[in-house]
Amino acid sequence: xxxxxxxxxxxxxxxxxxxxxxxxxxxxxxxxxxxxxxxxxxxxxxxxxxxxxxxxxxxxxxxxxxxxxxxxxxxxxxxxxxxxxxxxxxxxxxxxxxxxxxxxxxxxxxxxxxxxxxxxxxxxxxxxxxxxxxxxxxxxxxxxxxxxxxxxxxxxxxxxxxxxxxxxxxxxxxxxxxxxxxxxxxxxxxxxxxxxxxxxxxxxxxxxxxxxxxxxxxxxxxxxxxxxxxxxxxxxxxxxxxxxxxxxxxxxxxxxxxxxxxxxxxxxxxxxxxxxxxxxxxxxxxxxxxxx
Numbered sequence: 001x002x003x004x005x006x007x008x009x010x011x012x013x014x015x016x017x018x019x020x021x022x023x024x025x026x027x028x029x030x031x032x033x034x035x036x037x038x039x040x041x042x043x044x045x046x047x048x049x050x051x052x053x054x055x056x057x058x059x060x061x062x063x064x065x066x067x068x069x070x071x072x073x074x075x076x077x078x079x080x081x082x083x084x085x086x087x088x089x090x091x092x093x094x095x096x097x098x099x100x101x102x103x104x105x106x107x108x109x110x111x112x113x114x115x116x117x118x119x120x121x122x123x124x125x126x127x128x129x130x131x132x133x134x135x136x137x138x139x140x141x142x143x144x145x146x147x148x149x150x151x152x153x154x155x156x157x158x159x160x161x162x163x164x165x166x167x168x169x170x171x172x173x174x175x176x177x178x179x180x181x182x183x184x185x186x187x188x189x190x191x192x193x194x195x196x197x198x199x200x201x202x203x204x205x206x207x208x209x210x211x212x213x214x215x216x217x218x219x220x221x222x223x224x225x226x227x228x229x230x231x232x233x234x235x236x237x238x239x240x241x242x243x244x245x246x247x248x249x250x251x252x253x254x255x256x257x258x259x260x261x262x263x264x265x266x267x268x269x270x271x272x273x274x275x276x277x278x279x280x281x282x283x284x285x286x287x288x289x290x291x292x
Contacts, residue, residue: 025263049260057238064149073160081168100158108222143225146234156209167201
């Protein structure tokens, strides 16, 4: 009975959050309707608000973080779970879990003082190789969509490694032994047998990391540039949903302005719920396959 009450309490808190966001965004929803999601204008003086630049910035930085973080995270998880000696695996796993607990503002500071100067140094090579694409054109001032994406990738890699490693370790040992008995090398048994068996769980870890990237606030706010425009170049500044809420909510004049910010929070909440739900289903699918 006590555990049932605890579970229902969590559901009630989630429902209450949705209700409060929905109710307090009523003014914005009634005035702008669905056009709020596809409008580019964000003009507090004229009381014209559109969420598209912030949705765009959130999606671009999150996708960039995944593109950078997935190869490193999954590769490290495979190494730690299947190839590394036990002592090395345990020590590195402990350090990675500590890295996951670092506050996001610390990553923001590292981005400002370490990452942005490094990106200035590799800007030239990036232009020479990829400058023909619209993604790497225009001036680079440091704070940008690229900087935010790289910082986010550093933040989600520990989550990808930790969850993917656990999923890979959950693969039954007879799968590995059967492959080795048929003459496969250790790497072949890992890549051709273990990884395909655990792919749903690995995909789930990626989706969970995406949910983390979508809602990240402080680190992104410090390095994205906070410019509500839609641009194709990753060198240009941008804005995210979480960043604008953090920057402007406390000083928002007028009920419509506040309501628009709350509606942005509702949009972000919906994105996060959908992504987390998909990830949980994928992880549960892998767990049922392994019988755990």
